[in-house]
Amino acid sequence: MKLLLIHADFIEYELKKKTPVAEDVGKEEEKKKRFDEALVVFTSVEKGDDERTAEKAVEDIKEIAEKVGAERVLVYPYAHLSSNLAEAKTGIKLLKEIERGLKDSFEVHRAPFGWYKAFNISCKGHPLSELSREIVVAEEEKEEEKEFTEALKAEEKAKSYWYILTPNKELVEVEKFDFKGHENLEKFVKYEIAKKRAVDRIPPHVEYMQRLQLADYEPASDSGHMRYYPKGRLIKSLLETYITDKCVEYGAMEVETPLMYDRNHPTLRKYLERFPARQYIIGGDKREFFLRFAACFGQFLIKHDAIITYKDLPLKMYELTRYSFRKEQRGELVGLRRLRAFTMPDMHTLAKDMDEAKQEFLSQYKLSVEVLRDIGLEPEDYETAVRITKDFYEENKEFIHSLVEVLGKPILIEMWDSRFFYFVLKFEFNFVDSLDKASALSTVQIDVENAERYDISYIDVDGGKKRPYILHCSLSGAVERCMYAILEKAYMRKERGELPSLPLWLSPTQVRVVPVSEKYLEKAIEIAEELRDAGVRVDVDDRDETLGKKVRDASTEWIPFIAVVGEKEVAENKITVTIRKESTLKKQKKEFMEVGDLVKRIKGECKGKPFKQLPLPMLLSARPSFR
RNA sequence: GCCACGGUAGCUCAGCAGGCAGAGCGCGUGCUUGGUAAGCACGAGGUCGCGGGUUCGAUUCCCGCCCGUGGCUCCA
Numbered sequence: 001m002k003l004l005l006i007h008a009d010f011i012e013y014e015l016k017k018k019t020p021v022a023e024d025v026g027k028e029e030e031k032k033k034r035f036d037e038a039l040v041v042f043t044s045v046e047k048g049d050d051e052r053t054a055e056k057a058v059e060d061i062k063e064i065a066e067k068v069g070a071e072r073v074l075v076y077p078y079a080h081l082s083s084n085l086a087e088a089k090t091g092i093k094l095l096k097e098i099e100r101g102l103k104d105s106f107e108v109h110r111a112p113f114g115w116y117k118a119f120n121i122s123c124k125g126h127p128l129s130e131l132s133r134e135i136v137v138a139e140e141e142k143e144e145e146k147e148f149t150e151a152l153k154a155e156e157k158a159k160s161y162w163y164i165l166t167p168n169k170e171l172v173e174v175e176k177f178d179f180k181g182h183e184n185l186e187k188f189v190k191y192e193i194a195k196k197r198a199v200d201r202i203p204p205h206v207e208y209m210q211r212l213q214l215a216d217y218e219p220a221s222d223s224g225h226m227r228y229y230p231k232g233r234l235i236k237s238l239l240e241t242y243i244t245d246k247c248v249e250y251g252a253m254e255v256e257t258p259l260m261y262d263r264n265h266p267t268l269r270k271y272l273e274r275f276p277a278r279q280y281i282i283g284g285d286k287r288e289f290f291l292r293f294a295a296c297f298g299q300f301l302i303k304h305d306a307i308i309t310y311k312d313l314p315l316k317m318y319e320l321t322r323y324s325f326r327k328e329q330r331g332e333l334v335g336l337r338r339l340r341a342f343t344m345p346d347m348h349t350l351a352k353d354m355d356e357a358k359q360e361f362l363s364q365y366k367l368s369v370e371v372l373r374d375i376g377l378e379p380e381d382y383e384t385a386v387r388i389t390k391d392f393y394e395e396n397k398e399f400i401h402s403l404v405e406v407l408g409k410p411i412l413i414e415m416w417d418s419r420f421f422y423f424v425l426k427f428e429f430n431f432v433d434s435l436d437k438a439s440a441l442s443t444v445q446i447d448v449e450n451a452e453r454y455d456i457s458y459i460d461v462d463g464g465k466k467r468p469y470i471l472h473c474s475l476s477g478a479v480e481r482c483m484y485a486i487l488e489k490a491y492m493r494k495e496r497g498e499l500p501s502l503p504l505w506l507s508p509t510q511v512r513v514v515p516v517s518e519k520y521l522e523k524a525i526e527i528a529e530e531l532r533d534a535g536v537r538v539d540v541d542d543r544d545e546t547l548g549k550k551v552r553d554a555s556t557e558w559i560p561f562i563a564v565v566g567e568k569e570v571a572e573n574k575i576t577v578t579i580r581k582e583s584t585l586k587k588q589k590k591e592f593m594e595v596g597d598l599v600k601r602i603k604g605e606c607k608g609k610p611f612k613q614l615p616l617p618m619l620l621s622a623r624p625s626f627r
Numbered sequence: 628g629c630c631a632c633g634g635u636a637g638c639u640c641a642g643c644a645g646g647c648a649g650a651g652c653g654c655g656u657g658c659u660u661g662g663u664a665a666g667c668a669c670g671a672g673g674u675c676g677c678g679g680g681u682u683c684g685a686u687u688c689c690c691g692c693c694c695g696u697g698g699c700u701c702c703a
Binding site for chain 2: 202203206210211219223294296326328329330331332333334335338421422423439440445472514516517519544546547548549550551552553554556562564566567568576585588590625626627
């Protein structure tokens with residue numbers, strides 16, 4: 001909305017001719033008017049203006065009228081201040097709003113809308129007598145307020161009740177549960193319900209990700225967008241490949257969908273409104289887009305258009321989101337744990353009925369355990385939370401209770417008396433870190449709302465259209481968060497006096513070949529090439545350093561196998577291997593072995609996991625340092 | 628987003644009640660050719676986070692901003 005304010009000795013106007021959008025004018029004497037000592041507000045109502053804009057305009061006008069000491073205000077529709085006018089209907093409505101808003105404080109008049117008018121004005125000419133204002137309601141203020149309402153209203157109404165489901169399938173109120181022997185669960189529960197922690201240190205995983213040159217902050221981007229160095233990219237890429245393979249193996253069809261979507265798309269808009277989170281907004285030529293926060297949109301839109309029959313169910317579709325974007329509040333961002341751009345496996349399953357949905361839920365629950373184990377996280381490293389509506393619990397008690405059998409340890413249950421999300425049932429595996437903070441990894445949800453919203457249906461045996469249930473599944477949770485968990489776990493191991501390490505299949509360098517002196521460099525390279533050709537990630541420390549120094553450096557890089565080559569090794573055509581997993585800081589485990597045996601051991605330990613080559617020069621001397 | 632604390636060499640940090648900018652590690656060169664967690668010497672390396680203010684003079688004091696960490700809030 002644009003305003004031009006003139007403090008005038010007098011203004012006279014006369015209505016000359018109607019335009020197609022002209023407002024009705026009652027009596028003939030209304031056509032010619034004169035006002036003395038008035039603040040004249042020439043006003044253009046623009047596209048996008050609403051009641052809030054009018055409200056703000058009223059505030060501005062009041063402020064100015066008081067400053068110049070005007071008691072009479074004339075609101076005068078004046079289209080020529082803007083090239084982006086609102087429709088006439090809105091224009092009239094908001095002008096009336098302004099008129100009404102000013103009534104208590106001033107004598108207010110309003111010139112009719114939609115007429116060609118002749119006017120005479122005598123401007124006072126003092127410094128404040130001519131002012132122009134542009135009234136813009138901050139986009140976020142406007143949107144957020146609306147979008148927050150629906151979800152927040154529901155959330156306020158809904159009450160949470162907390163229970164522990166014990167391995168004996170008893171539902172115990174949290175306050176009455178004895179946490180002895182379940183200290184990790186206790187930390188998680190405290191974190192969930194009390195959400196209070198006092199920590200004063202950089203999270204260990206942040207130190208590791210920087211020191212090991214895996215990833216780092218990128219100040220030139222937005223907060224929460226990381227850069228990944230070759231070693232970090234390798235680990236991330238291996239995890240991505242592994243998880244994708246798992247999903248495809250499970251029967252999912254991998255697809256790729258756009259990163260951004262029309263903000264005003266009717267279906268998407270409703271979905272957005274349910275979630276009071278902040279979006280990244282991108283301007284297009286004509287439309288505004290938001291960056292996706294998950295892969296739901298793309299897959300649901302594909303499913304909406306697809307012809308699906310009961311024979312195709314359960315139908316699983318998968319995408320690895322590189323990236324999902326969520327503009328989390330700045331204070332919530334930490335290292336790899338919470339980001340604004342992250343990578344997440346997102347699989348959606350259509351199930352024909354609740355029985356099938358439950359069956360899928362359980363098998364994806366089990367698959368999640370397997371996936372976490374493969375990436376180095378055992379059940380003792382995380383705690384299960386199940387979130388459920390009361391109704392759904394009552395109707396499916398036996399099924400819910402059976403979940404506890406999978407891991408055989410107590411589960412935290414959050415029960416809502418009403419449903420305010422799109423799901424009736426959800427589980428998460430929550431990793432508890434060295435600072436006692438919890439974050440969700442794997443999760444599966446049973447969605448009872450979006451099939452309807454996106455108009456997704458399948459054709460049943462009888463030829464009729466039916467609504468499926470939709471399961472949302474992230475087998476591992478965000479890939480970056482998995483890296484965070486692995487690093488935090490390594491730190492906790494160190495605290496217990498063990499040597500920190502990564503799973504062998506994720507270690508950037510699996511074997512470092514260290515020649516005792518320059519004389520054995522040629523042999524060392526030969527051995528390294530043999531290992532490399534056998535499908536092992538290997539490098540050679542060819543720097544002019546002492547053996548002790550080279551071994552120390554390899555150790556601080558967490559390299560699982562250090563193969564030393566000297567006189568003895570050349571003579572017997574073997575290598576002396578320091579095995580990190582079986583060593584402590586004080587005592588190193590060394591084994592004199594054939595190259596082939598080392599290959600066999602590594603291949604064995606990495607069986608079933610993807611392999612990628614080392615994305616760095618084999619010789620350490622030819623390798624830059626990224627920090 | 629709000630509150631607190633921090634940002635000095637590539638890294639970890641010292642220093643400065645306002646007056647030429649410091650160490651260790653790393654990097655480069657040379658010596659050294661080594662047997663399992665730091666060999667020796669020399670050298671290069673600085674927008675003291677960015678912008679403004681106070682001052683003869685600001686890395687130092689004041690204000691604003693950016694980035695990080697923690698807390699609150701939040702986490703589809």
